Amino acid sequence: MEIRQLRYFLAVAAERSFSAAARRIHIAQPALTRQIRALEESLGVQLLERQARGVTLTPAGEAFVQDAQKVLNSLDEAKSNALRTEKGMRGELRLGVTVMLLWVNELSVLLKEFRRRYPNVMLKLNTMLSGPQVVALQEGVIDLGILIFPPESADFGRLNIYSDHLVLVAPDDSPMVKNPPRFLADIKDYDFVWFDRENSPNYYDRLIGYFNQHGFVPNIVETGNDSVTMLSVVNSGVGCTIVPSSTISEPPEGLTVLELEDLKKLSLDLQLVWRKDAENPTLNHMITVAKELLSRQFVVAN
Incomplete structure (x- = not known):
């Protein structure tokens, strides 16, 4: 037949x-x-x-x-x-992103617009730190990474969708809340909560290098895997920490956000990152949508 x-x-x-x-x-x-x-x-x-x-x-x-x-x-x-x-009109697109960055408005707008245009494409969001995202991109585990300070490599394509800066976070009862510091050097004698380098090597090195350039060698007394964990440790009364401002737009009870002059000058560009050799029409559609939103100023251009 x-x-x-x-x-x-x-x-x-x-x-x-x-x-x-x-x-x-x-x-x-x-x-x-x-x-x-x-x-x-x-x-x-x-x-x-x-x-x-x-x-x-x-x-x-x-x-x-x-x-x-x-x-x-x-x-x-x-x-x-x-x-x-x-043609990339259906199927799935695998994305990596840190948990706290999921709440960045520009990213939410991008994902919402993509879903509107391509309702039959499943977006699979994998929450992971920057370091694991880079590895996952290299190994083809994810199609698109969403991270800050990706490694400089000709193998990756990049697109900035949002610019942020760092802020200092301390417990409400910390002496620095009563006498706010202005520069990184002013907090060199305070205990500091940070993350292990292996979680996000490039991000870690860039920030530690910047801190050192501005007279701040952090006295790390405890570490956490991500911003949420670090903030929780600080809220328990251990030292202070530094996180992107977008991750703490509304400080939890017991914590105070402080702006430092040095930190305002360091731009944190949230970037879409992908392998240039990837042959994925759905990925191309996501990049196109992001570029169109950038041109319409729904997200901040580089």
Whole structure:
């Protein structure tokens, strides 16, 4: 049984005539007749009653009409799905992002607009720190990273979607709240909560290097895996920490956010990062949407 035979049969069933069906599907009537007979032989049943003024469907033919149409509909849908997937209209896009950055408005706008345009694409958000994101990109585990200070590599494409800066966070009862520091050097004698370098090597090195340039060598007394953990440690009364301002727009009870002149000067660019050699139409659509939003100033351009 061939797909074309199903289409031929449905044409004959609809027209109730071999000659009319032959004209409709642009095939010679003898050839059409041979194909229908071949179909009946392959099925082992008679589908049509040949009569002088046309044809009628046998009971088997009546039942086969419904099933044949379902088969063709399924094939058409499969073809459509394949084409849509090839064009990035469906499928999935795997993203890496740190938990706290999910609340950045510019990122929320981007994801919302992408979902609006491509409702059949599943966005799989994987919460991970910057270091693991870079590894996941290199190994093809994720398609797109969303991070700050990605490594300088010609293998990656980048697009800035938001610019942030760092802020100092301390417990409400800390002496620095009563006498706010202005510069990084002013907090060198305070205990400091930070994160392990292995979690985000490039981010760690950039910030520690910047701190040192401004007279601040942090006295790290405790570490946390991410901003949420570090803030929790500080809230328990251990030292102070520094985090992106977007991660603490509304300070938890018991914590105070302080602005330092040095930190305001260091721009933290939240970037979309992807492998340049990636062949993924869905990824290309996401980048296109981001660029369009940038041009419309829904997100901050670099």
